[in-house]
Amino acid sequence: QIDSARLWGSIHETAQFGATAKGGVRRLTLSNEDKQVRDWFRKACEEAGLEVHTDALGSQFGLRKGRDMSKLPVGIGSHLDTQPTGGKYDGILGTLGALEVIRTLNDAGIETDAPICVVNWTNEEGSRFAPAMMASAAYVGDFTTDDILSRKDIDGTTVGQALDSIGYRGDKPVGFQKLGCFVELHIEQGPILEAEGKTIGVVDSGQGVLWYDGKISGFESHAGSTPMPLRRDALATLSEIVLAMEAIAKKLGPNAVGTIGEAVIANPSRNVIPGEIAFTMDCRSADGAIMDALDRDLRAAIAEIAARRKVEVKVDLVWRKPPTHFDPKLIAAVENAAKTLGYSSRRITSGAGHDACNLNTVIPAAMVFVPCKDGISHNELEDATQPDCAAGTNVLMHTVLAIAGV
């Protein structure tokens, strides 16, 4: 059994790095707050006897030796970055839970056959730089390191510049640390486990993701003197797109969602009809055919709206992540661990994307979910209980022991 109080202490100690007034965390990837939590994490890993290295995209790897160093390590961990108005658990539980597994094994003097590697992946959230799960995507070869290093945030700062500014461009090439498999602990970020009174979610699949960048070009004109029928209003156009996306996702649901999270009017003024808007779109489904339908229906709706309103709408697909089907053997290992420890559990699909989904494309991967309050995440009110966090960490540890061999 892991040390529940120690785990809880780590979660709340690190929540100071970017703490918000509403009890959440604002720790955008590669920000100063991210540097602070990385420094804390490196020190904690070193104190736990791990050999810590940082790769060229800033991901941190802490290795615990195994008896048989010819075996590839079992990877565990998650991420320490957050949304602009994020919570204390999303990613953090999985990373500090992994650290807690190491500390517990150390205290109990348990050696494993295969080594264990704790990982903090850079920019899982995708809020400052696109795509989400950026570093694990590069790790599995979906993008080159140079491509990722050149990605820009809204202020034009590149990933490379941001890494240098906090001193976290590591000396190891991406992929330097081979892993044999990867297990990630995470809060559910949805309402199902709580509603059903289950402690552990055995994640068997994950939704695919479509990310788009969009731009609407209408025509700026005077709010007072431009008759309604003559307008080419970029905001009215966006409004129709937002509602069309909502209707399409509902029609294709329940296994489909669509969101417009960002929309910026260029040169806004109270008495000017908006002429130009940049926006992004996020569509998801666990079913590849529904993803295709989302894409097709959305593009058709946008084309119709643009033509009718005589505005130009450009839509670029900037990221497509197919649905994830985790490794059956690892899923069974997680399920067994939950059963052995006496926790109630159920199979579950992840609504959110995770680094484990990327890793699963090249090595066996799986995930452990624990409930979060009211299913709320990407919100400062995100919450989870100490017993649930401890239960998830125990399942993680027992899964690792089963895979690594004692």
Next chain:
Amino acid sequence: QIDSARLWGSIHETAQFGATAKGGVRRLTLSNEDKQVRDWFRKACEEAGLEVHTDALGSQFGLRKGRDMSKLPVGIGSHLDTQPTGGKYDGILGTLGALEVIRTLNDAGIETDAPICVVNWTNEEGSRFAPAMMASAAYVGDFTTDDILSRKDIDGTTVGQALDSIGYRGDKPVGFQKLGCFVELHIEQGPILEAEGKTIGVVDSGQGVLWYDGKISGFESHAGSTPMPLRRDALATLSEIVLAMEAIAKKLGPNAVGTIGEAVIANPSRNVIPGEIAFTMDCRSADGAIMDALDRDLRAAIAEIAARRKVEVKVDLVWRKPPTHFDPKLIAAVENAAKTLGYSSRRITSGAGHDACNLNTVIPAAMVFVPCKDGISHNELEDATQPDCAAGTNVLMHTVLAIAGV
């Protein structure tokens, strides 16, 4: 006859202060570019022999003595500030046209009975600080000077701070310069004169304006894991409001318009459902009863949308300007001047607000419109012809001579 080439030269010389790449002007009120054009204007007025003073809100008054100084001056002028992506004529034609009238009278050695006062009103556009026509509203007593001085722009800078930063907080109290009447020359900012091939618009009325500040409070949550039916999406709410306003204005039209020109998502992120949006609304009609209907229908629609989507929407009316009916005698004077000079003309309603509308609440006021290309304004592509600008300035001069007495 005024000097068409000199007028045109002034318009294009001052267009350098804030010139944009697309041929427009970005000269937000009390910005550094506004200081530059104010310095230019003061110098030009002084060179034309005017006695120039600045009031506590930065409005500039240039007085030309009359034979009978017991008479109140005839006020002429407009504004030199622009929208963020504005044109070279909106306000500028009326201010530099007034200067051109003075220069022409000087050259011809014409003395008038009543004095003439050229005015450059501060913040007509209302883009940086609300309301629009801010200084003339204070001049007529709609707001106190202190109230206006404390208004803030989006960065939190007050009008008072902005005035000080460019050295234009004048030493004269607002209202120090009494005026007997006010005549304002302006581009139409709408398509009617051009479409009908008329050179002069004799403005007999102006639309009333309703300005609102709005705030939507929904609930931020995860774009991937929050099912569509559980969302409280602030952007979907705004989208319904935008389209409801459009439908209401069309239903109450043709004499009604409604615009949402500003909308800002708080802490935007691609994979977060928007939780909070601040926005503004601008509704207008030349008919008071239609303004009331706009307000009522809009509030009812917003209440229904908010209740159905389980979000909070706060709407504050921050400015209400009733419709304007200009002074019949001055309207006739403008019409006569156009007729005498041989220009085609028609009566017209102003879709935009103007400082003359404020002045009309306490002294007789009127306006002269000239056509603008395709009715486009509040856009960098705003355009007008040299002959039309000269024609309007001639009508302004002859109207002034008729009122002031030669």
